[in-house]
Structures are given as C-alpha cells and as structure tokens.
Amino acid sequence: xxxxxxxxxxxxxxxxxxxxxxxTFEEQGKAVVALGNSRNEExxxxxxxxxxxxDKYMRVLVINxxxxxxxxxxxxxxxxxxxxxxxxxxxxxxxxxxxxxxMDTCID
Numbered sequence: 626x627x628x629x630x631x632x633x634x635x636x637x638x639x640x641x642x643x644x645x646x647x648x649t650f651e652e653q654g655k656a657v658v659a660l661g662n663s664r665n666e667e668x669x670x671x672x673x674x675x676x677x678x679x680d681k682y683m684r685v686l687v688i689n690x691x692x693x694x695x696x697x698x699x700x701x702x703x704x705x706x707x708x709x710x711x712x713x714x715x716x717x718x719x720x721x722x723x724x725x726x727x728m729d730t731c732i733d
Contacts (some may be wrong), residue, residue, distance in 0.1 A: 650680065650683065652682065653670050653675075653678075654686055657672065657675060657683070657686045657687055657690050658686065660672055660690050660722025661689060661692075661694060662690075662693065662712055663692040663694075664694055666696045666698065667686075668690070668692055668694060669691065669698045669702070670698075671695055672687050672690050672694075672702075673691075673698075673702045675687045676688075676702060676705070676725075679712065681709075681711040681713055684709065684714045685713060685717045688706055688714065688718050688721050689717065689721070690719075690730060691719035691721065693723060695724075695725045695728055696726070697731070698732055699725070700722060700725050700726075700731035701720050703718045703721050703725070703731075704718075707722075
C-alpha cells in the first residue's frame with residue numbers, strides 16, 4: 626500500500642500547471658490511465674483539472690479514469706462534462722455517469 630501511495634504521489638506531483646504544457650500527449654495519457662487504474666480518490670482533483678484539456682481524446686481518457694474511481698466527486702465532475710462542446714466527450718460522460726450510478730455513488 627505504501628508503494629502504491631508513493632507512486633500515486635509521484636504521478637500527482639507531475640500534474641502541475643506547467644506540466645500541462647510540456648509533456649507529450651502519450652505521456653499525459655499514460656499518467657491519466659495510471660491515475661484511473663489506481664482507483665484512489667486522491668487522484669480525482671488532478672483528473673478534474675484535465676477535463677479542460679484542449680484535446681477531446683484526452684478528455685475522454687480523463688472521463689474513463691474518473692469512471693474507474695467512481696467517487697461522488699468524480700461523478701459531479703462527470704456531470705459538468707455533459708455540457709462539453711464535443712459530442713464524443715458528452716457521450717463518454719453519460720456512459721460513465723450511468724455506470725457510477727449503478728454503484729450508488731453518483732448524486733445528481
């Protein structure tokens with residue numbers, strides 16, 4: 626557990642505002658997937674910041690990661706994504722909300 630928390634802190638530390646402008650898309654994507662796979666609620670805040678990423682595919686990756694975490698905070702962020710400018714992002718958010726709602730952690 627301590628090793629997982631150290632890895633999560635290392636990933637979260639990398640998600641600073643200056644980090645958003647320099648890494649490759651692939652690096653960002655790997656970090657987002659790792660945060661989702663951690664299923665750790667501490668990752669939600671960092672993921673929420675990435676919901677405003679300029680690339681719709683990154684926003685979908687973030688939505689999928691929030692879906693894996695499945696907390697109430699993640700669900701509230703997903704609800705905001707229902708108003709995203711891109712229809713693919715909106716669909717991903719709707720599907721994620723439906724899955725989280727089945728776990729009774731999603732509050733409208």
